[in-house]
Amino acid sequence: MTEEKEKKPGWFDGVKSVLYGMAGHDMARYALKTRGSMEHLFILITMGDLLGIPILPPYYSLRLLPYVVPQISTWKRRMLREKDLTDALA
């Protein structure tokens, strides 16, 4: 690892930050939001068993389990919430 010296932000960095705030921030937020949704979709197709939907051979899905441990509870909440909504409409 190369150590980088913390530079004092110059006026140019200030301009860049303003530009980012004006143009980039929304796009970045959108990209992250899309990614978040896809993350949930991904967990659904790999860990479907957790909701009782067996989708894929479990051997390799176990390999992926450690990486999604933090997302599991929010994912489950989201999946189950949407299910409750349709139940209410019916």
Added chain:
Amino acid sequence: MSMREVFDKNPDRRYIMFGGKGGLGKTTFSAATAYWLAKQGYKVLVFSVDPQASLSDIFKRDIFGKGPVEIMPNLFAQEIDADQRITEYQEEIRQKIRDMYGMTEIPEEIENYIQAAAAEPAMEESAIFDEVVDIVGSGNYDYYIYDLVPLGHALYYLSMASVYDQWIDKITALRTEMEEYSQVASVMQRNKESEEDQILKELQFIKHRINTSSGILTDKLKTAFFFVVTPEEMIILDTKKAAGLFAKFDVPLAGYIVNRVIPPELAGQNIPAYLRNRMEMQTTYLKEIDQVFSGEVLARIPEFERDITGLPMIERMAEVMFGGK
């Protein structure tokens, strides 16, 4: 062509498989072929992918779940203990979770999932499938002889490879797309580098393993698949069907071996009508076999007067299959 010629003419072959219905002699032929090749000076591993394996019985040694066991110089045998592998694998996953998040206990929800996954019927096959990749990937042997499971399972095993492959392709594509969105975000936020996606790496690893395994099963240069048949109507019909299915999966069929042929010299002796009738029946079906699988029948193996177990009997079988020493 004889069995011996088939091996002499294809020195690049490394993976030998015997397939056929249950109880026709796949394990016997696997063991005898392994024995013969070992005697020729090759280092051979014969291994079983059958959860109810019988290599232990044929070699009269308990080798179940003990890794490769040396039976005689150059000849190693292995029976995969799927349950043991699954248990170890589960623990590996738990340990990884503990390490990654500094947990002392696995959250209940996650633990339940780990246990439920292991109870799935496909788990055992997948575990064996995965272990085969380890065995074959080690490259320590000149020949690998697969003592396959009965036909239905073998087909399942083969189709699993292509299903897995497609599945992994799909989720890898999804994951790659996710990675792109991450990168867009980090470019916007001017982060130097986005974090490497561990899951994508893991998926590529899995894909590589599956490709290795299914690649071997369909490698025309390195793999030979022999069908075992007996002169009986049902067996011929089923084998014909299975051969068609195997061909669909691009498995290189190397030929057919006819087992349990009543020695024709018996006809000259004073034998009971029962046996004579059976011999006539076999003659009809042997003709049919020669017609149906014309040019591809490599050997007719006689019915032995006793079980083939233990090295001396395996040696006799090898002599019948390959002729001489």
